[in-house]
Amino acid sequence: MKHPPKSILIVNKLRTQPVILAIDAFLEHVHTKYPGVRVFHEDRPDIPHGAEVWQGAKVQPIDLVVTLGGDGTILHASSLFSTAAVPPVLSFSMGTLGFLLPFHIDDFSRALESVFQGKATILNRMRLACRFYDQELMNISKDNDDWQVMNEIALHRGSSPHLNTIDIFVDGQHLTEAVSDGLIVSTPTGSTAYSLSAGGPIVHPSLSALVLTPICPRSLSFRPLVFPASSLITLRIGDRSRSPAGVSMDGRVSHVLNPGESVNVQASPYPVPCINRSSIVEEQSNVEGAGPGKEDDWVRDINNLLQYNATFRSKALLRHSRT
Incomplete structure (x- = not known):
């Protein structure tokens, strides 16, 4: 992102107690550390206190979308921008696992800091x-x-x-x-x-x-x-x-x-720009693996989520490591 966001749209799944607490902490952090930023939310009965009602991209342009939930929450966020470009999407998991969830909600302050400092790396995910x-x-x-x-x-x-x-x-x-x-x-x-x-x-x-x-x-x-x-x-x-x-x-x-x-x-001209977890990877020296900005979330996910090419031996070792 070239400029710090001036407006954020929160998209979340049903407001269970963990989601409510996470949104409240997120809003308090944004209002305290980034007081000039406007925070919007979909027009729903459960709109959180401290967020403005979003009337749509044509009325209120959005610089950053923050999702809290699972992969379905990101798909829903994408559908809100069905006729125009999608703002960068910062996705947080709420204890669920998914291919589109690079950040855990506990990391929201570090992830936001990387965005506002212009350090966030983007993966443009194609749409149809x-x-x-x-x-x-x-x-x-x-x-x-x-x-x-x-x-x-x-x-x-x-x-x-x-x-x-x-x-x-x-x-x-x-x-x-x-x-x-x-x-x-x-x-x-x-x-x-x-x-x-x-x-x-x-x-x-x-x-x-x-x-x-x-x-x-x-x-x-x-x-x-x-x-x-x-x-x-x-x-x-x-x-x-x-x-x-x-x-x-x-x-x-x-x-x-x-x-x-x-x-x-056909391919859409409007991909979904997703912020990578590599945005908050700390600089490390003399350590094997990809450095900040180069970490591949996808490689990590097909191994951790799909158990890609997991053999009987590796499964047995995994079970043994848990005991």
């Missing part, structure tokens, strides 16, 4: 822009705006007993007719979410790419594909499809696509 069309190729997206998606867009058969038939086009060229429970188009960030559970690859979030992953395909040769971020992927419900396709974006149900209807998916 999604637009829906009817059988006549007329735009049926809300207000003609693209939907902005941080993890993935998933087409699925929902409660229907029948498989979906979906035609896939890449840059206007027909790729294949997919017969499956559905399809997922994910960002590199979303590659460790629903796409991973469906057998998709793990992609480093600093890359710009679109990941296409089938959900329980009827063909054994239908494997996940990775496309460059410049690609335009069109998913069209086939005329012969025996069921419509439900659409969920970052876990939110949004549309039902009937035969002949389609969705275009």
Whole structure:
């Protein structure tokens, strides 16, 4: 960040007692150490004392978003900026584990200090822009705006007993007719979410790419594909499809696509700039590993959260180390 933030938006999950205490401590710290900074909160019945009601980015521009909760809280924060650039996001975990949570709430004073001193390092996490069309190729997206998606867009058969038939086009060229429970188009960030559970690859979030992953395909040769971020992927419900396709974006149900209807998916011009934990790594000399500003949160997370390539031997050693 080039300039110290003048406005902060707090986005949090349900206000359980730990969240209430954390927000109160955070607000007191900001008002005491950074008295000129305005702190906003979504217009909800549980808005904390000391925060102003946020009326939206067009009315009250935000310099920094602070989230308290899990990965879902960050996805919700991203959705609040669906038609414009997202401010830098500083994410704090509330005891939960997640790929998008580099900081624990106990570190909030150090993390804020790195931001205000201009030492914060940023990882721009790609988003998807999604637009829906009817059988006549007329735009049926809300207000003609693209939907902005941080993890993935998933087409699925929902409660229907029948498989979906979906035609896939890449840059206007027909790729294949997919017969499956559905399809997922994910960002590199979303590659460790629903796409991973469906057998998709793990992609480093600093890359710009679109990941296409089938959900329980009827063909054994239908494997996940990775496309460059410049690609335009069109998913069209086939005329012969025996069921419509439900659409969920970052876990939110949004549309039902009937035969002949389609969705275009491409890289969004508005990524989510996430502040890295390396922003508060202390300078150390003669110590192995990446220095401040170079620590890779993702490498740490696939080892700690996914237990990447954990063998039976390493699991046994891990159990032994806990006794």
